[in-house]
Amino acid sequence: MSSSRAHEVLYESEAALRLVDQELSGMHDARDAAPPPAPTISLSDLPNILEQANAQILNVLARLRESRAALQTTALERLQTTHEKIREVTSATEDAAINIMDACDRATQMVDELDTIDQAETPDREKATGIRANLRDELFLMMGALQFQDITSQQLAHASSVLVDMEQRLLDVARLFDHNVDAGRITLRKDAVDEATFDPNATTRNAEGRQALADEIFTAVKAPAA
Amino acid sequence: MKFLVVDDSATMRRIVINSLQRIGYNDTVEAGDGQEALAKFDSSIAFVITDWNMPNMSGTEFTKVLRSRDDGRSVPVLMVTARSVKEDILTAMEAGVNNYIVKPFTPQVLKEKIDALLPAAAA
Numbered sequence: 001m002s003s004s005r006a007h008e009v010l011y012e013s014e015a016a017l018r019l020v021d022q023e024l025s026g027m028h029d030a031r032d033a034a035p036p037p038a039p040t041i042s043l044s045d046l047p048n049i050l051e052q053a054n055a056q057i058l059n060v061l062a063r064l065r066e067s068r069a070a071l072q073t074t075a076l077e078r079l080q081t082t083h084e085k086i087r088e089v090t091s092a093t094e095d096a097a098i099n100i101m102d103a104c105d106r107a108t109q110m111v112d113e114l115d116t117i118d119q120a121e122t123p124d125r126e127k128a129t130g131i132r133a134n135l136r137d138e139l140f141l142m143m144g145a146l147q148f149q150d151i152t153s154q155q156l157a158h159a160s161s162v163l164v165d166m167e168q169r170l171l172d173v174a175r176l177f178d179h180n181v182d183a184g185r186i187t188l189r190k191d192a193v194d195e196a197t198f199d200p201n202a203t204t205r206n207a208e209g210r211q212a213l214a215d216e217i218f219t220a221v222k223a224p225a226a
Numbered sequence: 227m228k229f230l231v232v233d234d235s236a237t238m239r240r241i242v243i244n245s246l247q248r249i250g251y252n253d254t255v256e257a258g259d260g261q262e263a264l265a266k267f268d269s270s271i272a273f274v275i276t277d278w279n280m281p282n283m284s285g286t287e288f289t290k291v292l293r294s295r296d297d298g299r300s301v302p303v304l305m306v307t308a309r310s311v312k313e314d315i316l317t318a319m320e321a322g323v324n325n326y327i328v329k330p331f332t333p334q335v336l337k338e339k340i341d342a343l344l345p346a347a348a349a
Binding site for chain 1: 240241244248279281308311315327328330331335
């Protein structure tokens with residue numbers, strides 16, 4: 001038996017014993033509260049009782065195995081990736097905001113320079129033309145920085161899909177122990193995200209490196225002729 | 227020269243169209259997904275710029291259908307997408323995409339890719 005399997009068995013046994021202990025404690029409390037029952041169990045009944053207890057423990061173990069499968073490791077990995085993606089959204093949003101604010105500062109300075117040129121007795125039109133060209137570049141840079149919106153919306157869509165998936169898994173586990181769970185207030189979301197509309201690996205990072213990879217592949221493998 | 231710009235993000239469509247205008251291409255048509263793009267595509271379209279991940283019909287599916295049409299067989303298709311793993315890039319090539327831009331992109335990269343495909347478009 002491998003160490004991981006031994007660990008699993010130990011874990012399941014402990015969980016099952018806890019449940020049995022809980023049941024016995026309940027019986028014990030009930031016995032203390034109630035008047036002492038008449039001794040109706042004979043020694044000859046013991047094998048039958050132990051057999052029933054064994055069946056109950058096996059049943060509990062089977063349910064624990066099912067719930068473990070429902071919350072498998074891949075689900076946890078997806079949650080961790082989602083956490084990283086959400087942190088990246090925050091970072092990308094801040095980077096874009098700083099880029100736009102920097103461009104705004106530079107654009108404001110250029111407008112001030114244009115005002116100064118206009119107020120001069122002999123305005124330097126050539127210089128003004130150059131500043132206007134730079135001003136257009138800055139405005140265009142601001143617009144380009146807004147590309148983060150498309151990528152972060154894909155990252156958030158991915159995070160949302162993982163949460164819906166977790167919701168489904170948790171509901172599956174809840175159903176193992178309570179078949180009437182759907183009758184309660186727990187209901188699965190119906191407006192799940194369309195997985196065709198986002199790339200789970202979408203990122204704002206290392207655009208140059210990723211573009212270089214695309215260029216390398218298109219160069220290495222002959223692209224279809226237009 | 228008329229460009230067809232396909233992206234489900236209205237922000238990205240505006241950024242691409244503004245980038246095109248900045249490098250001198252003012253004639254553009256927009257579509258929000260592959261199905262709408264197919265409906266809007268006709269022989270007047272000289273260049274297609276498409277996203278990958280879109281509802282209803284993806285950019286690769288759209289390109290495949292376009293390549294099966296007589297009027298879309300030779301039009302240059304430039305994919306602009308966040309997808310950037312090797313398998314994705316190869317899949318796009320197999321679908322019939324002529325070149326590939328990774329988001330977020332700079333206007334310089336867009337211009338380079340269009341310039342590289344334009345002689346073919348003009349031929």
